[in-house]
Amino acid sequence: MVDVEKVCVLVPTYNEAATIQSVVEGFKEQGFEHILVMDGGSSDDTQQLAADAGARVEEQSGSGKGQAVREAVTLISQPVVLMADGDSTYRADEAERMLAPIFDGEAEHVIGDRFANMQPGAMTRLNRFGNRMINRAFGFIHGQRLTDILSGYRAFTTESFQRLSLSAQGFGIETEMAVECVKHDVRTVVVPITYEPRPDESETNLRPFRDGGNIILRLYQMAKTNNPLFYFGSIGVLSGFVGVLLAAYVGYAWVFNGVAHDVLALAGGVALLFGLQLVMFGVLSDLIVTSNQRQQNRLRRISEQLEKGEETGVTTLNEPHLETGERVDAAEASEATPPEQNQ
Ligand SMILES: Nc1nc2c(ncn2[C@@H]2O[C@H](COP(=O)(O)OP(=O)(O)OP(=O)(O)O)[C@@H](O)[C@H]2O)c(=O)[nH]1
Ligand SMILES: [Mg+2]
Numbered sequence: 600m601v602d603v604e605k606v607c608v609l610v611p612t613y614n615e616a617a618t619i620q621s622v623v624e625g626f627k628e629q630g631f632e633h634i635l636v637m638d639g640g641s642s643d644d645t646q647q648l649a650a651d652a653g654a655r656v657e658e659q660s661g662s663g664k665g666q667a668v669r670e671a672v673t674l675i676s677q678p679v680v681l682m683a684d685g686d687s688t689y690r691a692d693e694a695e696r697m698l699a700p701i702f703d704g705e706a707e708h709v710i711g712d713r714f715a716n717m718q719p720g721a722m723t724r725l726n727r728f729g730n731r732m733i734n735r736a737f738g739f740i741h742g743q744r745l746t747d748i749l750s751g752y753r754a755f756t757t758e759s760f761q762r763l764s765l766s767a768q769g770f771g772i773e774t775e776m777a778v779e780c781v782k783h784d785v786r787t788v789v790v791p792i793t794y795e796p797r798p799d800e801s802e803t804n805l806r807p808f809r810d811g812g813n814i815i816l817r818l819y820q821m822a823k824t825n826n827p828l829f830y831f832g833s834i835g836v837l838s839g840f841v842g843v844l845l846a847a848y849v850g851y852a853w854v855f856n857g858v859a860h861d862v863l864a865l866a867g868g869v870a871l872l873f874g875l876q877l878v879m880f881g882v883l884s885d886l887i888v889t890s891n892q893r894q895q896n897r898l899r900r901i902s903e904q905l906e907k908g909e910e911t912g913v914t915t916l917n918e919p920h921l922e923t924g925e926r927v928d929a930a931e932a933s934e935a936t937p938p939e940q941n942q
Contacts, residue, residue, distance in 0.1 A: 605677050605679050608626045609672070610654070615685035665771055682755075697753075711750050716791060741818075763775070775821070778818070782825050
């Protein structure tokens, strides 16, 4: 059962005077009392209208949606955050659906899938195409299908948010959150939601080509620590491909025309070797990252179990034994240990 007292609704806004009042009132009607509007210094009446509707209003110290979200979470004292846009494209009556997996203990991060019930006119064809490409690229690079990683309707625990290392200033924040959730093993679920069109009188802050380009670049940059085989390997394969093309041309010219292209042959050889080296480097980095992640997740699980043990007085380390792979029950292990050694 969702406990609204434990939830803060976070609404980042920039010039959303046309809609912010109805957004805040919508969440109030659903019983939410803690509503934080994090404004980016709107030049219209957004701040005043949000405050009049009963929200706490803060102005971010930097700029961009990403910076606003990161700063806002530091100001929130509730353990759960429900994040929505201020443009009335998400429905407050679907808040319960977003929060249920967190309160049921099923997830720490919830993404609302806008494609599940996209209303006509809610997303331009270009944005829909861009979103699909980005979701595919995310699945391919980061190995998890999250359906709609750029969705602005999200619910998460503040504890899990703090585990993520986020640095995006603008619209890259959703991408970063999705990648970091995979990286830090944050239990994430996707729930279907409705996506409404922006009312005619409100204006988008999104610039599809610039913001889309930044998001794709960020996805690629984040592959460095999440999927280094792709990060280095993709450039390696490209370089190797150029090398093979050059070698084929040089070979053809020599065999059929009797012309030797020394410089091109050298360049082709270098490109091929460089490509091969990058792929090898990617394979090695992948090994290191995988084993490092496994250890980190293991350490986190152990520390969670120890923390739980401190609360309940029973410590059970349900971890596979390093060498044998057998699970060790720490309660049993400490019983078997003579008391004088157990201090
Ligand atoms: N605080 C803050 N909020 C911002 C900033 N830029 C955008 N936002 C808010 O972030 C939310 C999402 O931005 P939108 O412009 O709706 O982006 P979008 O949903 O991807 O694009 P649309 O399809 O046009 O709605 C909205 O509530 C904006 O007001 C910013 O610089 N600072
Ligand atoms: Mg929007």
